[in-house]
Amino acid sequence: MIGLWNSEDAARHPGQLGLRVYSSQLLGRDPSLVLHGGGNTSVKLREVNVLGEALDILYVKGSGWDLATIREPGFAPVRLDHLLKLAALDSLSDPQMVSELATHVVRAGAPAPSVEAILHAILPYPYVDHTHADALLAVTNTADGARRIRDIYGDDVVLIPYVMPGFDLARLCAQEFPRQAHAGTLGMVLLNHGIFSFGGSAQESYQRMIDLVARARAYLESKRAWNLAPAAAAAATAGRQELARLRRDISACAGYPVVFSTHADAKFLGFAQRADIAQVSQQGPVTPDHVIRTKRVPMLGRDVGAFAAAYREYFARHAARIRQPKVMLDPAPRVVLDPAFGLGCAGRSASEAAIVHDIYSHTIDVILAATALGGYRALPEQDIFDVEYWDLEQAKLQKAGAPRPFAGEVALVTGAASGIGKACVGSLLARGAAVIALDINPDVATMFPQPEVRGLHCDVTDADEMARALDSGVGAFGGVDLLVLNAGVFPGGQRVAQLADDEWRRVMQVNLDANLSLLRETYPLLKLALRGGRVVIIGSKNVPAPGPGAAAYSASKAALTQLARVVALEWGADRIRVNTLHPNAVFDTGVWSDEVVAQRARHYGLSVADYKTNNVLKVEVCSRDVAEVAAEMCGSLFDKTTGAQLPVDGGNERVI
Numbered sequence: 001m002i003g004l005w006n007s008e009d010a011a012r013h014p015g016q017l018g019l020r021v022y023s024s025q026l027l028g029r030d031p032s033l034v035l036h037g038g039g040n041t042s043v044k045l046r047e048v049n050v051l052g053e054a055l056d057i058l059y060v061k062g063s064g065w066d067l068a069t070i071r072e073p074g075f076a077p078v079r080l081d082h083l084l085k086l087a088a089l090d091s092l093s094d095p096q097m098v099s100e101l102a103t104h105v106v107r108a109g110a111p112a113p114s115v116e117a118i119l120h121a122i123l124p125y126p127y128v129d130h131t132h133a134d135a136l137l138a139v140t141n142t143a144d145g146a147r148r149i150r151d152i153y154g155d156d157v158v159l160i161p162y163v164m165p166g167f168d169l170a171r172l173c174a175q176e177f178p179r180q181a182h183a184g185t186l187g188m189v190l191l192n193h194g195i196f197s198f199g200g201s202a203q204e205s206y207q208r209m210i211d212l213v214a215r216a217r218a219y220l221e222s223k224r225a226w227n228l229a230p231a232a233a234a235a236a237t238a239g240r241q242e243l244a245r246l247r248r249d250i251s252a253c254a255g256y257p258v259v260f261s262t263h264a265d266a267k268f269l270g271f272a273q274r275a276d277i278a279q280v281s282q283q284g285p286v287t288p289d290h291v292i293r294t295k296r297v298p299m300l301g302r303d304v305g306a307f308a309a310a311y312r313e314y315f316a317r318h319a320a321r322i323r324q325p326k327v328m329l330d331p332a333p334r335v336v337l338d339p340a341f342g343l344g345c346a347g348r349s350a351s352e353a354a355i356v357h358d359i360y361s362h363t364i365d366v367i368l369a370a371t372a373l374g375g376y377r378a379l380p381e382q383d384i385f386d387v388e389y390w391d392l393e394q395a396k397l398q399k400a401g402a403p404r405p406f407a408g409e410v411a412l413v414t415g416a417a418s419g420i421g422k423a424c425v426g427s428l429l430a431r432g433a434a435v436i437a438l439d440i441n442p443d444v445a446t447m448f449p450q451p452e453v454r455g456l457h458c459d460v461t462d463a464d465e466m467a468r469a470l471d472s473g474v475g476a477f478g479g480v481d482l483l484v485l486n487a488g489v490f491p492g493g494q495r496v497a498q499l500a501d502d503e504w505r506r507v508m509q510v511n512l513d514a515n516l517s518l519l520r521e522t523y524p525l526l527k528l529a530l531r532g533g534r535v536v537i538i539g540s541k542n543v544p545a546p547g548p549g550a551a552a553y554s555a556s557k558a559a560l561t562q563l564a565r566v567v568a569l570e571w572g573a574d575r576i577r578v579n580t581l582h583p584n585a586v587f588d589t590g591v592w593s594d595e596v597v598a599q600r601a602r603h604y605g606l607s608v609a610d611y612k613t614n615n616v617l618k619v620e621v622c623s624r625d626v627a628e629v630a631a632e633m634c635g636s637l638f639d640k641t642t643g644a645q646l647p648v649d650g651g652n653e654r655v656i
């Protein structure tokens, strides 16, 4: 393990706080040190205020910031003298601590200081770094973790037994640190929690962290307990409908739709198929603050009801023990281990599910290493409960705010790489959905970089490609709740007298047949949607008002509209709504180049501007206009509407 410190990069972060930002980002860049908001860092600076008074200030990571991406505004400046006085108190309640921290920040608009601010304050070094390094957690989550830490570090580190984070931990460290520390002390290990390093400069503190973690890794390597190859695993066998059924059960248990991503890599299949999985996976998280993302233990197999019942008992057992009344969180699992699909991760969004994946992937690394050392032993469940139901941890999740209308739902959009389809992806994302984006253009795989989109190259007229795309999409997000059938072709003007059979069939294949197949294949998935499935079909103004020279196109869209009406009738009992939009003259799509628009405008003797707004309202209709209506049709506004056809055309005299 080597440090990433680079003098040229460091020079781009001037000042002591700048270097604090730089080395915090270096720590955040290594997921084996900290994950998704975990860990924290600080620097103590002397500053002069507007009255000319010198003040000692602790700049500590603000709550809600991630070390990987933190910048100077992410550090909260708190008065150091006050924090040191607090550390000497016998007790301080959480609300008192939060209030004391908030009222002693010296910059308006600064984030809330980390709940570990007092602990950072009592460590007598300018720079302090704290991580939850995998290697440390592997060593300390064992039966004789304290002895192993002494074997590795001798008295180079101060050793603190597990205590709940917050004031109690800070107070214990304030007593223990002076007792154990000496001139050669390099860091502090918190059993079952993580590690601190410190130093006179940002670089010294950072490098000590790297060196201390490297010593733990070297120890694990010497015991053949690090970087273990995944166990041989039987291939995944779970089909997409099984996965969608499980996601539905988890969503119903949670009380809201969840994204459910599955990961059948050898690492996860091998772990889920271990003979001792019921023992090694059911002990608890590797560091307590993971509990708010993963729950205390994963679900083994697919019995969501049994998992929820066990969770309710766990809650009842510990809620009775504490004085403060607590409200139970939803009892649904966040991590699922199953021999047929490996690892499953549930979250309110694809990003949340991705965080669960990252945390559990590292959890497996730690469990495997600790098991190789002789046995993984996590904290007792009451310690985990105390952190799971700690108001200060719950506050972190609540910062996310109210969920968006399609949070946890999964949409599938065809023809998603351009025009109306691409705009639909945007409108659905903006409402919180995860989107499976299909297109015949291979660029679709890379054009949406966010974790909420799975872009898949797919010719919808090819049954095998479609089946593979559905498997991949359901593997990524767990199902399909919303279906937007948009892919279509619009061939150049051909009078019927010249229309070749091949051309007619090609248009029917894409605009009609492929949509029948997609409807049929997604029906079992749509039926499982917690809030009922929704289908929006992009028809055309040509259905109510056809034009000469577009026989195949108009006939295909008319047949598709009729298909949609029948589907609305057949699937109503399954709570699936099917509605059709008829857009007209949407020119910002792949079909219309500026040149073609200009040519058509000339053909009608109109300027380009008049041609584009040649409708009753004299407005231009854009892809985004159609996409917003399509998304709204999937929302609660249209809860009582199915089988409808709605024009999005600026008003057309022939239609009205």
Ligand SMILES: [Zn+2]
Pocket (backbone or CB within 6 Å): 039, 130, 131, 132, 193, 194
């Ligand atoms: Zn920590």
